[in-house]
Amino acid sequence: MSQKRVVISSFGCCTPLGDHYAAIEESLRDGRSGVRKIAKYDTATFKSHFAGIPLSGNFPTHDVRRRFSHDEFYTRTAMENLLASVSFDPGAIGEQRIGCFLGVDEPVVDIQQTVDLAYDLNKVDGQFANLDPALERHFRVQDFIRYDPTNALRTVHKFVPFKGPASVHLGLCSASLQAIGTGFQAVRQGRVDAAIVGGVSAKVTAEHYIGLESVDIIATDERLDPTALSRPFDARRSGYLPAEGAVLFLLESLDACLKAGREPLMELVGFGTSTNASHIVKPAPDSGEMKLAMTRALKNAGLQARDIGMVNAHGTSTILNDLHESAAICAVLGEQVPVTANKSLHGHMIAAAGAMETLNSLISLRSGFIPGTINLESRDPDCLANVSPFTLQRPVDYCLKNSFGMGGLAASMIFKRIG
Structure with missing residues (x-):
């Protein structure tokens, strides 16, 4: 059976960099950070007071302006924006031919x-x-x-009443790229004609920060400006900066997209995954799961390493992840391919991280530039990947995106510029 070409024909989001294409493009191009003071809860007794939070969501959970939980609010906002930007009639496709695959947070106790x-x-x-x-x-x-991780599916269903395959991924940092990959495979293989995919996360909470601070995994260097705390591949990096929001996409076959008169925004051409469960946090000593995910994505796309013009790195700003990812990129793609690490701008959106950086890749490919990695003042000499603090005005045909979760859950996806 021949495989279908899969494209993104619409997106909706609620992110630290903004909720629309123009605002996010400006942040990526100009290096404008989305990190801000936390107003969701009282941070007086915490070491950390800043995070990447959407402006519209930076209110206390009990605030009278908030009718929904933060994760539901982000999901609803993303779906509203997705449907506002495209003419999409689920009835014309058939609800049984529409799927939904999302990366979400694991449930937590109040x-x-x-x-x-x-x-x-x-x-x-x-x-x-x-x-x-x-x-x-x-x-x-x-x-x-609240304790049901499939709640996000119900929220999406209120906007698009899908009756096809549906699932949620709880793979922490790689959850939403895993979800996008699942939707990509479903459309490519003809199991569905369209799918809503992406991720939502609302983990900038007092409970989450207590745990992170107790194991010294987040950046709290008081000598740095808050917008400089997230600094992937920099010699002074000390941990990641949490963030939250939602990014959702409409996936469909290229033929169906064009037939319906919708504009394809970016093509998905390859997906690879791997797992290394040898340690709850540390990557494999040889970065094996990372290299395998990238190699499988290349094979799935039918591409060679020389075809990749940009890597959108997982780039968490943690000591071990950046070191291992740099080694894996160099081993699979070489030391010359340009690498960008968007978490320097908006922090780590956990379950929504892969979706956010997929959107960043879409904008980069369509607008013809490679975003700089801000806060890269002195590159770690052990990280040999070609990361630059400067935005490069350069058209790229293929971008490889990495998302590597704790516990060794690795995912890589390859995107193709259209036009």
């Missing part, structure tokens, strides 16, 4: 709800004497939804 429950349990004498009424008081029907 710490404040737990604290309130503990206070209630201590209001009467006797251990567990009031456990049942306390649990009944603090249980909320919304908890069924």
